[in-house]
Amino acid sequence: MPTPVLEVSGLTKHFPLGGGFLQGSKHVVQAVSDVSFSVGKGETLAIVGESGCGKSTTGRALLRLLEPTSGSVKLDGEDISKLPPHRLQALRRNMQMVFQDPFGSLNPRMTVRETLLEPLLLHNIATGKRAHETVNKLLVRVGLAPHHADRYPHEFSGGQRQRICIARAISTRPRLIVCDEPVSALDVSVQAQIVNLMQDLQRDFGMAYVFISHDLSVVRHIADRVAVMYLGRIVEEAPAESLFADPRHPYTRALIQAAPRPVPGLRVASEPPSGEAPSALNLGPGCAFASRCPLATDLCRSTRPEIDAVDGGPTRIACHHADQRAPMVFPPAPTPTPALAARLAVMANARNSMT
Template identity: 75%
Template sequence: MKPLVLEVESLTKHFPLGGGMFRKVKNVVQAVSDVSFTVAAGETLAIVGESGCGKSTTGRAIMRLLEPTAGSVKLDGEEITEMSPGKLQAARRNMQMVFQDPFGSLNPRMTVRETLMEPILLHGVASGERAQKWVTDLLKTVGLSEHHADRYPHEFSGGQRQRICIARALSTRPRLIVCDEPVSALDVSVQAQIVNLLQDLQQKLGLAYVFISHDLSVVRHIADRVAVMYLGRIVEQAPAEQLFADPRHPYTRALISAAPRPVPGLRTAVEAAEGDAPSALNPPSGCAFHPRCPLATAECSQARPELRQVGDGGALVACHHADEPAPVVLETAPPASATLSARLGVLAAARAAAAETAKA
């Protein structure tokens, strides 16, 4: 069994809202509530859900870019939430983050060399000529060349900028990388390249990933386990293959149903959830999903379901009706590699058609 790199227990992040002269707290946004999971070395845990469900807040709370309201975050057995600023800076050598917007996360006034040298020198990874060589090696590792080192972020494409951000995350030789929507701002063809790069790096370096995304086809391709979040809570957690083949929570079924399907003829009879998610300022009583759930009963509106194991595959589901069979059967989806290949095929066909039109 691989050693655990990250242990998150009952992580909570609430944002108080104040007003008036004395800034008294009037209300609280319950962004993340009682979230627990673990990630082992060489494993990828994907966190998925609708916009506003708390995915990114969870990632930032793990890194302590946002201070958790409550809960425990352990990196290699060390408690992160109680560390002093000095100890936290030292611990950040072992945990890094890749953000959604590569251009926004790079300093436009720093060259690539300066961007990569900063964490290397700050954490004492190397110095002098060794540091310069480490920068060159990092660029080669992510598919760039040494001559890119003295350029500025605006001189690169979106995919190249994200490679630079990945190189920066690797610069301190971390054990854990939190990837917050790392491919959502990129073209389809570039998405596949970045996902494959992340997988190659994981196999080579034994990295642990927390992969935050709303793109289920990418999650299906890269994740070992998937945690589904709804209104700040995990409602289902299972091995990726099992979750896509046999989702047990109604919200998970709705998410999979709503995902775009590039393969012609692939359909599902499960209906997407109607309406918008409730406000985190005033979440519903009981199960937060019950106002949109086709299986909801009086029990769902009164008692909040806790995560419990369902079946023999290790799935954890927070639903009073998780043991009941799905109202309809999901059609068999193609392998993740086929899905990504189909997406690239659509792009290639469009380019070929455009070329033919230009010739005509």
Template identity: 75%
Template sequence: MKPLVLEVDSLTKHFPLGGGLFRKPVHVVQAVSDVSFTVAAGETLAIVGESGCGKSTTGRAIMRLTEPTAGSVKLDGEEVTALSSGRLQAMRRNMQMVFQDPFGSLNPRMTVRETLMEPILLHGVASGERARHWVDELLKTVGLAEHHADRYPHEFSGGQRQRICIARALSTRPRLIVCDEPVSALDVSVQAQIVNLLQDLQQKLGLAYVFISHDLSVVRHIADRVAVMYLGRIVEQAPAEQLFADPRHPYTRALISAAPRPVPGLRTASEPPEGDAPSALNPPSGCAFHPRCPLASDICKQTRPELGSVGAGGTLVACHHADAPAPVALEPAPPVSASLAARLAVLAAARQAAE
């Protein structure tokens, strides 16, 4: 059994609104509530859900870019939430982050070499000629050349900029990388290259990933386990293969149903639920999904379900009707390779038509 790198227990992040210096806040946004999971060395846990479900806030709270309201985050057994600012800076050598927008996360006034040298020198990874050599090795590792080191971010494509961000994350030799929508801002033709690069790096270096995404085709390809979030809480957690083959929570089924299918005529499952997610300012009583759920009953409106084991596949579900069959059987989605190949074929046909 691989050692645990990350242990998250009852992580909570609430944002107060209104009030003042001597007054209590008028409202509280319950962005993340009681989120718990673990990630082992060489494992990828994907966090998925609609926009506003709290998945990016969870990633930032793990890194303490946003201070958690409550809960525990342990990296290699050491409590991250209790660290002083100095000790936290030292700990960040072992945990790094790759952001969604590669251009926005790079300083436009710094060359690639300066960008990569900054964390290397800050954390004492190397110095002098060894640091310069380490920069060159990092660029080769992510598929760039040594001469790219003296260029600025605006001189690169989106995919190349994300490779630079990945190189920066690798510069301190971390144990954990939190990837917050790392391919959603990229062209479809580049997404597969970045995902394959992340997988290759994981195999070589034994990295643990928390992979935040809304693209289920990418998640299915890269994830070992998947946690599905709705309105700040995990409603289902399972091995990736198990989750896509037999989703148990109605919200998970809705996400899979809403995912685009690249093969013409391929039928999806039941229609996605109507309406928008409730506000995190005033979440519904009981199960937060009950206003949109086709299986909702009186108990769903009154009592919030807790995560519990369902079946023998390691699935955890927070649903009073987790044993209920899906309204319409899910047709198996094509492999991600076929999905990406179909997307690339459409792009190629569009380019030929334009020419």
């Protein structure tokens, strides 16, 4: 089996709190705890979960934008978690990031040309006339025009700015791109264009993606595998198709059940699971989801389940009751009115014409 592009083992990131300079820190926020996964060439692993579950912290720790507390991150077999700064900078050519806010991640005082030239010059990829030609090709590749190179970020729409960010990310031909909510700040119509662009680029260049998102409809479209996080830990990891068809962990089932339906009035999302989530300052000895889980027992409250493969297959789950299924209950779908039925037919025809 070939070596994965990215191998993560026991990744942990804790943030110390309070105490002051003389007293020292007494508490830590357990943002990410013992996270392990791998991503192959040309593969997309999506990380999903509620806000505050540790998705973005995980993505930043992968690239050492945040220093991990412990664990290892290997890119093409080389552990980057302990590299000195000069080695890390050289390796950054092979690992890039696309951020959620395209406007905030672009320097407003730099033109698009200057923004795209920067990584080319920093990593000695191209200089002089060749560097400017590369900038023009990058813009065309992401759906913009060469004349856009001399404009500033405020002169573009949100979707165009994200295309510029993607062009910057692929300029070094990286092996890995971490995408942190790359379409959540965009209009729905633009989201589809950006997702399709990212898939085309991945197919052409063979890059691995770690795709962080809370939008399950986008994840279902782009991901090969999905890792579900809850309070800093992965509770389920599975191929995307099987995870959406038959989610095993009660939290995964609750997420899918609570997701909004694409057609208003046809089906509505059910209520999220009841109960309070524990504090990240004190998760306790048991399963962090036990207080909200319909399958919880005394074992769940006293002993934290370790994530493990189910029946030796590709699905991993951290649950003492992996052989059971929490119920997924949707409100009954009402009979669509003639107007809604006609609208659904138009939408179906539009989808068919796009494919």
